[in-house]
Amino acid sequence: MKLKDTTAATSFNYAYLTGRIFKFIRPVLGRVILSIIVAIPVGLLDGVVAYALKPYMDEVLINKNMLLAALIPFGIVLFAGLQGVLRYLNEYLTNWTGQKVTNSVKIALFDKLVHMDPKFFDENSSGIILTRYLTDPDTASKGILDNLKAFMSAGFGAVALIGVMLYNSWKLALVGVIVLMIAFLPVALIRKRIKSASNKNMKIGGNITTNFNETYAGNKIMAAYNLSEYQEKKFIDQINAQFNVNMSLVKRAGWMSPIMYLIASVGIALVMAYGTHLVTSGAMTEGSLLSFVTSLLLLYKPVKTLGNTMTNLQTIFVAMGRTFELFDIYPELVDKKDAVEMTKVEHGIKFENVSFEYIEGTPVLKNINLDVAVGETLAIVGNSGGGKTTLANLLPRFYDVTSGAIKIDGSDIRDITVESLRNHISVVFQDNFLFSGTIRENLLMGNFSASEEDIKRVVEMAHLDEFLHDLPDGLDTEIGERGTTLSGGQRQRVAIARAMLRNAPIVILDEATSALDNKSEAVVQKALDNLIKDKTVFVIAHRLSTIKNADRIAVINEGELIETGTHDELMNMPNGKYKLLYEMQFASSEPQPV
Ligand SMILES: Nc1ncnc2c1ncn2[C@@H]1O[C@H](COP(=O)(O)OP(=O)(O)OP(=O)(O)O)[C@@H](O)[C@H]1O
Numbered sequence: 001m002k003l004k005d006t007t008a009a010t011s012f013n014y015a016y017l018t019g020r021i022f023k024f025i026r027p028v029l030g031r032v033i034l035s036i037i038v039a040i041p042v043g044l045l046d047g048v049v050a051y052a053l054k055p056y057m058d059e060v061l062i063n064k065n066m067l068l069a070a071l072i073p074f075g076i077v078l079f080a081g082l083q084g085v086l087r088y089l090n091e092y093l094t095n096w097t098g099q100k101v102t103n104s105v106k107i108a109l110f111d112k113l114v115h116m117d118p119k120f121f122d123e124n125s126s127g128i129i130l131t132r133y134l135t136d137p138d139t140a141s142k143g144i145l146d147n148l149k150a151f152m153s154a155g156f157g158a159v160a161l162i163g164v165m166l167y168n169s170w171k172l173a174l175v176g177v178i179v180l181m182i183a184f185l186p187v188a189l190i191r192k193r194i195k196s197a198s199n200k201n202m203k204i205g206g207n208i209t210t211n212f213n214e215t216y217a218g219n220k221i222m223a224a225y226n227l228s229e230y231q232e233k234k235f236i237d238q239i240n241a242q243f244n245v246n247m248s249l250v251k252r253a254g255w256m257s258p259i260m261y262l263i264a265s266v267g268i269a270l271v272m273a274y275g276t277h278l279v280t281s282g283a284m285t286e287g288s289l290l291s292f293v294t295s296l297l298l299l300y301k302p303v304k305t306l307g308n309t310m311t312n313l314q315t316i317f318v319a320m321g322r323t324f325e326l327f328d329i330y331p332e333l334v335d336k337k338d339a340v341e342m343t344k345v346e347h348g349i350k351f352e353n354v355s356f357e358y359i360e361g362t363p364v365l366k367n368i369n370l371d372v373a374v375g376e377t378l379a380i381v382g383n384s385g386g387g388k389t390t391l392a393n394l395l396p397r398f399y400d401v402t403s404g405a406i407k408i409d410g411s412d413i414r415d416i417t418v419e420s421l422r423n424h425i426s427v428v429f430q431d432n433f434l435f436s437g438t439i440r441e442n443l444l445m446g447n448f449s450a451s452e453e454d455i456k457r458v459v460e461m462a463h464l465d466e467f468l469h470d471l472p473d474g475l476d477t478e479i480g481e482r483g484t485t486l487s488g489g490q491r492q493r494v495a496i497a498r499a500m501l502r503n504a505p506i507v508i509l510d511e512a513t514s515a516l517d518n519k520s521e522a523v524v525q526k527a528l529d530n531l532i533k534d535k536t537v538f539v540i541a542h543r544l545s546t547i548k549n550a551d552r553i554a555v556i557n558e559g560e561l562i563e564t565g566t567h568d569e570l571m572n573m574p575n576g577k578y579k580l581l582y583e584m585q586f587a588s589s590e591p592q593p594v
């Protein structure tokens with residue numbers, strides 16, 4: 001399933017999203033609550049200062065109460081000290097819980113990702129995957145707790161200050177609070193803009209990452225074809241697009257804060273005028289007004305924080321919408337409820353009327369019928385793009401057949417657990433992928449329980465030893481991302497050894513088309529011979545020697561199985577496709593007698 005560009009219908013469904021993230025918050029809920037409780041006094045200090053101004057003015061400055069004069073400043077310092085400790089605690093707890101929650105979301109997402117089927121990876125670029133599975137959950141889960149903390153302490157600050165205002169004059173406070181509420185209205189108006197900008201940004205960010213990945217993986221092509229400027233231009237275009245998206249949001253969202261300030265200043269003006277009236281008419285003391293106005297001014301900061309938090313929360317909820325959408329994507333290819341474990345292969349493999357299409361309406365394989373007995377080596381040949389690799393990919397269920405069935409010993413492979421099925425198949429791909437790490441680690445990926453003896457054996461059989469000798473750390477040599485520090489033929493032999501270590505009864509071998517020099521070719525061939533000994537083998541053959549060594553040959557042309565038989569049988573078919581193919585591709589490469 002292709003991840004859509006701007007998705008997540010749930011972005012504004014705050015209750016739903018909070019419910020979903022709550023599952024990840026629950027395990028650390030105790031600490032989250034503690035951090036919120038700690039945030040309360042942190043927010044309260046401003047209120048205490050403002051509150052203290054009334055007795056300070058009325059009792060100390062006007063009535064000259066010297067005891068209070070000494071106590072008030074002392075109290076404020078004490079409270080600030082306490083607040084410092086709490087602030088530290090709060091900081092610690094918020095980070096701890098934020099990272100824990102983020103990590104568990106990421107782990108859960110990675111778990112989803114590694115269980116996706118190949119089709120999912122065909123359809124989605126690496127950059128988009130990286131952004132959606134790594135960046136979004138960061139924004140979503142860490143952001144929600146960070147902002148919850150900011151929201152709490154600003155919220156409590158505001159509540160305390162409003163409390164002080166109410167205490168001094170409820171009438172004035174009413175004016176102030178109503179104006180404040182009006183000042184918040186614009187936030188609701190721009191959330192759609194924020195969503196669309198955030199989605200666009202995610203997509204551009206993903207494309208930028210893909211660009212980086214391709215620049216890395218394709219660095220030699222880039223050098224060979226002088227593509228540096230081409231790649232650079234692509235990057236600059238992407239960066240500019242990102243700039244435009246961000247600026248269009250700033251253009252629309254940037255006036256929010258000034259408007260809020262303007263509305264708030266109207267409130268202050270009203271309060272001042274009305275307050276002066278209340279004091280001169282004797283309804284309010286000077287201290288009260290001082291305390292009130294201070295509260296109102298101090299209210300600016302938490303209100304501004306609340307405003308920012310509200311805007312941030314929009315972004316966070318949009319990222320959350322995108323994140324939790326991923327949890328609802330399931331691989332199409334899953335075990336049936338009553339799937340059985342496969343334990344051995346006794347008789348053979350049968351393709352029954354197998355048709356397959358990657359894209360609906362574009363058949364790649366058409367009605368293939370094929371029987372392969374245990375122990376048989378079947379060579380698959382045919383035109384490039386004809387469907388050979390595809391045919392082989394159906395057996396380990398990288399994809400499921402569109403119609404028809406593949407059966408092993410009579411049971412449909414869709415009735416077998418995917419894991420046990422794949423445990424019985426070793427695959428050597430056309431483009432051998434090695435992981436970063438050592439050669440030994442790469443070999444062990446074939447079978448983690450292999451012993452030192454097993455490794456020694458496959459090293460010998462795959463003819464790895466002849467180049468391992470030259471490596472300073474032998475098997476423990478680091479081979480770089482994708483195994484870049486090895487030669488093509490060496491990579492191939494490591495892949496063969498990895499497949500050997502798996503020692504599965506069925507072997508799928510997609511021969512590399514890239515030509516090796518004669519000597520390497522001969523070594524690789526020997527390695528392959530060792531791999532397929534006593535196994536049931538599907539070999540997509542590009543080398544004449546492989547074809548001749550096979551028990552039988554299947555010719556796939558444009559998705560259809562057109563001929564099967566031994567080399568001699570097929571060569572004797574008048575107007576046979578194989579004969580034609582042989583004469584075009586292989587005859588000239590056959591070693592000439594000297
Ligand atoms: N992941 C994919 N998504 C969509 N189409 C694909 C995918 N992989 C292959 N195809 C298409 O399916 C057809 C068969 O491809 P396949 O790789 O099976 O050919 P092949 O016979 O192995 O060719 P070659 O000898 O060049 O390796 C091609 O037309 C190809 O474009």
Ligand SMILES: [Mg+2]
Pocket residue numbers: 388389390430510
């Ligand atoms: Mg192929």
